[in-house]
Amino acid sequence: MATTTAQRPVPAERATLIARLGAAWQGLLAAGLALAAWGMSQATWAQRDGLRLVAVALIGLGALSSLLAAGLMLRRNRRGRLLGLALNYVLAIGCLLSLLGTLGVYTGLDEVANRFYPRAWLLIGVLAGFLIASSGDRFADAPRVQAAYHRTGRWVMIGSVVVLALSMGALQGLVTLLLGLRQPVALALLAGASLFGAAFWLLWRPQTARAFGAGERDAVAISGYLFIAPNLLGFLLFFAGPLLFSLYLSFTNSDGFRAEFVGPRNYATIFSLEVVRLESSSQRASEVLSPGFVELNRIGNLVIGARDRLFWIALWNTVVYCFWVTILSVVPALLIATILNSKIPGMTFFRAIYFIPSIAGVVGVAVIWKWLYNSNIGFLNYGINQVLGVINLLPGVELGPVNIPWLASQQTALASIIIMAAWQLLGFNTILFLAGLQGIPNDVYEAATIDGAGAWQRFRSITLPLLGPTTFFVVTTTLITTLQVFSEPFVMTPPPGGGPNNATLTSVLYLYQRGFNRFEQGYAAAVAWVLFLFIFAVTIVQFRMQRRYGEM
Amino acid sequence: MNRRLPWMISLLAAMSLVLAACGGAPAAQPTTAPAEPATAAPAPTAAPTAAPTAAPTAAAPTGEQITLRWRTRPDNQAEIDVYQTISNDLDAEFDNVTLVYEPGGSETASYQDVLKTELSAGTAPDVFWIPGTDIADFATRGLILNLRELADADSDYRDADFYPGPMFHLTFNPETGKTGETLWGLPRDVSTFVLYLNLDLLEQAGAPDPRELAREGKWDWDAFVETAVAVNNLGGDIKGFGMNAWWANPGLFINSAGGSFFNEERTACALDTDEAVEGVAFTSRLYNELKVAVPYGEDSEPPFLAGNVGMFLNGRWATPGMRSGARFNWDVVEVPAGPDGARSWLFWGAYVVNANTKHPQESWELIRALTRADVQGKISELGANIPSRVSDEAIDAFLTFTPPENNQAFINLLKNDPAVEGPLWAGSWPEFDKAMGDKITAVLNGDLSIADYRATVCDEANLAFK
Known part of the structure; x- marks a missing residue:
């Protein structure tokens, strides 16, 4: 070229x-x-x-x-x-x-998929043709035989594709295409x-x-x-x-169908907060807050009001979720990776086992966990009660059955989703750490051992520092992934998601609800940009910390 | 082997796919010009005054073959099959019209959210079903056609053929605030709330048969509580009562106590009235004091189907699941009478016409056909709903669609002044629903006292009104 x-x-x-x-x-x-x-x-x-x-x-x-x-x-x-x-x-x-x-090619692609699936077997002809043509290469010393093979293979391939195309309606498509070209626009x-x-x-x-x-x-x-x-x-x-x-x-009041420019109004609504002092703790917040503001939180007699209370609740939930999922999916992952890095028989099997949750779809996993968490027929409460039953066999012990409403209680719902998400991320992080561990030269450990360093000292003074870049990558990707959490609360809590009483409402879920449930795409876009800036800031801070950490 | 061959084959295959795609776009490629779209073209720049209307002259010219796409939100494959059969049957009846039925909604894709996205992109079907609460949102944004002119030109059509509750909202003109002036669609079906009973558990608990109590006029809140407590006392995982976290469930008790979500004009929150609060307080008692209910926020249907719940509050749409999933004796009974009587909900959804359809006349004919008595009968037979036509024949036919044996309970509640599920013309229903749902959930989970609920419930809910 x-x-x-x-x-x-x-x-x-x-x-x-x-x-x-x-x-x-x-x-x-x-x-x-x-x-x-x-x-x-x-x-x-x-x-x-x-x-x-x-x-x-x-x-x-x-x-x-x-x-x-x-x-x-x-x-x-x-x-x-x-x-x-x-x-x-x-x-x-x-x-x-x-x-x-x-x-109409784009709208027709769905139909192509529908037609292709039952006829995909015709592609075997292409493979067969390719094999025939390739077989001819073995007859380099007999050019005529070789050419015959190539020719046969080529026509088998072309024939298969033509049959596939015809059976999928390519001829009809060609006619439609030519008729379509009669349109002035086309x-x-x-x-x-x-x-x-x-x-x-x-x-x-x-x-x-x-x-x-x-x-x-x-x-x-x-x-x-x-x-x-x-x-x-x-x-x-x-x-x-x-x-x-x-x-x-984000600077419009778009509902998905029409939009008027409203300037920074959406951002102003998001960040509108006011702090007002109550005369007594029994006074209603609505009596002292400006119109349009609702109570967000209360510290003593101080009331914090917000125009968009749910944005702040969602942001807080997201931060809590992000913090705990990162901790629970990174620290155990490092420990598991250290164990899996040892040369014990069967480790390959365990590596695969730990990785399986990561390749499962989030929605499928969330649906399964939703059933596990069901307080009445879920396996989790059942398992706990079975364990309690065994403990109750001990003399003098009489523990009652538990019936924890994992996803239905404000106190446990977010924690339940955190546990599930950490479980799912654990395997991927483990594999990343494992790759990092295998990149650490053995002679460093040998030298440290000769110098008398114990297992803990080797881990603290060699493994952790040399795993710095891997740790940074793992923490950064986990943070970014968790700050964008959506599917888990959306699937695991009743529609429109985020319950009970907003306990699992996260920022992305919230912007989805504003954009799609409430026809407020302009406002949802503003929420998305605020979230973007937040994630960006977190990542910048991390980069700086990493740089400082790297220089130490 | 010639190295260019794989490239040529790939190119040939790609070209074939493109050509196949050209021939595979069913609705996007009308081979003839659309029929007089001017009168039906959307001009929804200023809702609701510019809500598009369809003139009755917009029929396709004779001989033109058109494709109409239509969509519902089925709950299961059986329902999909019934709708597909109906679509095939109607397709055979319609000259020059090819019907394409599209089941919508899934575990992870909200039916309405997908629909809105498609409407925004201009790829939504010509006719679709939406729940009653969404009519205002869709109508005031100019997303659905005002079918009044088409209806007036149709000599066989009468508003009075359908239950008046849904028709109040379907003919409401938000511009004048009067009903009977527009027509946003036709109701597909109606349903009421009933209590699904696990008769085996009730018998085991020694509780009186609620159906007998209802016949004797003794099925009230007290009897309901006694029954729930009796079943709950069986112990273990057994619960007396269950309902899902959805506005209609606590709403039922609010209605039965004589309360309402809104004031009479539906322009402000009325959740803090004495009657409405009494309904929530009664519900809270079931959850927090008596602890006889499946935790609010958990799907109660699986434990009910597992035989662990005595009474389960739900609508007619739960019947197919009961028929296929329940492995115990079950039936239904009217909802218990509260201080204001046994006031159930009248749920409904409507077939509406996309404002951007190129074929308003054919779309109107399609929704007329879909709401015919015989077509509604086929869907009702499936068990998922009750015909929306006011017709003794339709009711008589519905009563034969058993189980449940006590189908009469649905009809009794239908006649007992049910509260009509309705859109919020003066505000945002999703916003109101969210504010209300959060507060009620907090009460039923024991995180908010009734006094605090009363004091704060309307603060945020009132922001939903324009």
């Missing part, structure tokens, strides 16, 4: 012509995009003002970039060519993807994809590169960007784009 400069130079007149043609195209493109941006700014998109603004801004940016590219090209500046290449590439891909959307998109694709190719070819004085470095850079383009576009389209859009949403 890399173009080469070790070719004869383009005559100056021709180079100038190429540059002017390129500039003219980019200028035309800039004008078209500017017109499109203007048209879009005048159009009314019912309830989609935010999206419209974003689209206008993006198209406007494209127009400006194209204008800049045109100017640079006129001066035969190689950066103009690079910018033109990027713009035409993005537009060609954009047209192509939009065309697929217009033709035709325009197809023309756009072809035009921008052609412009990209013309700008990319070696002769154009030489006309702009592009060197080997440019060729390498273009090749590199083309390789990462699918991933980069995916990142921009499905991650960075929605991320920025959610930032915009």
Whole structure:
């Protein structure tokens, strides 16, 4: 793919012509995009003002970039060519993807999955063909036999794919595709994809590169960007784009269907707190708090009121959950990893056993634990009562049966979920620690042993310091994972989750409830950004601590 | 082997998949232009005044083949099968219309949340079911069609064919505050709360038969408590009573005490009235003083099905589970009479039409067909609900769908002025539900006294009103 400069130079007149043609195209493109941006700014998109603004801004940016590219090209500046290449590439891909959307390919993918599953066995033909063709390589000394094998294998493979395609309705799809192309929008998109694709190719070819004085470095850079383009576009389209859009949403009152810009009101609501003194402890908080505020907490006669009480409750629960799950899934993991690192027979089996919870789906595990925790028919209370029954056999001991409402009591619900989550994370952390332990050279331990260090001293003075980077990684990933907890309380507590009385309400669950249960996507986006900043701050603190720890 | 061959095969396969996808998009690719969508196009920029309405002239031209997608929230495979059969039968009846039934909801995906996301993305089905409490939210946001014009043009249609409670809300005009002016959908079914009884446990406890007491007019809160205590005294894991953590359950006792969630205008919280508090206090007594109930917040159905609970409060939709899961003698009885009598809930849900449908006339015809007596009969036979039509024939047919033997209990409660499940036109129901649910849960778990409950319950709940 890399173009080469070790070719004869383009005559100056021709180079100038190429540059002017390129500039003219980019200028035309800039004008078209500017017109499109203007048209879009005048159009009314019912309830989609935010999206419209974003689209206008993006198209406007494209127009400006194209204008800049045109100017640079006129001066035969190689950066103009690079910018033109990027713009035409993005537009060609954009047209192509939009065309697929217009033709209904994306909504049809579900149906493709449905049709593919019962016919997947036809792919055996491809495998068979591949094996036949590969077998031919054994007959290198008999070219005709080898060619026959290759030919047979190739046709078996092609035949299998064709049969699969036909049975999945590819022919019908082709007809639909051709009929779909009769739509003006589809035709325009197809023309756009072809035009921008052609412009990209013309700008990319070696002769154009030489006309702009592009060197080997440019060729390498273009090749590199083309390789990462699918991933980069995916990142921009499905991650960075929605991320920025959610930032915009957080400044609106969007309900998912329409949005009005409200400035920082959502953030102000989240952080609205007030502290008021009660005249007596029996006085109602609502009598002294400002309208719209409700009691969050009370210290003596001081009442803390909040406009959004649940946000703070959720944040507190999340912090408590994060703290305990991290402790309970990291410390035991280190101890277990140390044991599993020993050369005792059967350790491989135990390593697998400890890892199993980590590969199980959170929802499935949560459903199972929900049953285990059931106070009436759950195994946990049953097991405890069986143990108590055995203890009661001792003379003078008479312990009554327990009936702990694990998930139904405010006092035990969060702890119950913490235990389950720690159990599930334990195995993964153990494996990470195990990998870290196996990276510590044995001779360090041997030297310490010769110097008279005991097991505990070796662990404290060698294992722990040398496991520092692993520990940092384990703690950081566990913290980030736990701060985003959602599925466990959502599945394990009655709808809409987070009960009893908000005891297991976590930040992500809360933003989900605001966004989806209560049609408040703008507010939910604001909660998400506050949570993001919180996680970011925690991670920064950790990095600093790690750096200091590493320097010690 | 030619190294390009695998690439060529992969490319061929990818192209095939794309082509197959082109032919596989059922609803997104109408081969002909949509029929006069202008009148049905959503213009919901300002709810509720701009709630979309559907004109009766929007039928598809003769010969045009259209696809209508419709969705319900079934609880189990049996229910999915019944709806699929109904869809197939109606599909055969409809000319030029292909019906695609989509069961919605799962263990981890809330039915309404998925629906809202699809509505926002423009990929929701043409017709879907929503619970009665959601009608206001969907209507005021312009997500569902006002079908009044279509109904007026349909000579066979009458609002009075359905129970008046649901129709009050389904014909409510939030702009004028009057009922009878709009039509947001048609009720699919109705249900009342009853007590499911484990007759074996009751007999074992020596408790009188609640069904007999109900017939004699003696089935009241005192008798209910006595029965629950008697069963609970069997000891071990046995509990006298169970109900799930859902607004309707404590709400039943509030209603029976003469209270209500809202004031009469449904514009403010009324949970702190004497009657409403009495209902919560009675419920709290079951949990905290007598300790005869499965902890509030735990699903009571599994322990009931396991034979560990004497009485389980639930609606008709629990019947299929009882039929398949209960391994003991069971039946149902009316809810016990409180100070205001035996006031159950009248639950309902409605078929509504997506505001963005390209086929309002066909969608209307579909929901008319789905609420026909014979179609409702098929669903009722499954045991999950009661027909929403006011019809002696429908009730007579419903009574034959046994077990439970005492189906009459559902009907008795239906006739005894039940409190109608309804949306909150003047506020946010999810917000009110959340505020109320938290406080009641705290009371029933023993974390909040009745006095503190009364003092604070409406502080946050009132914020839900606009």
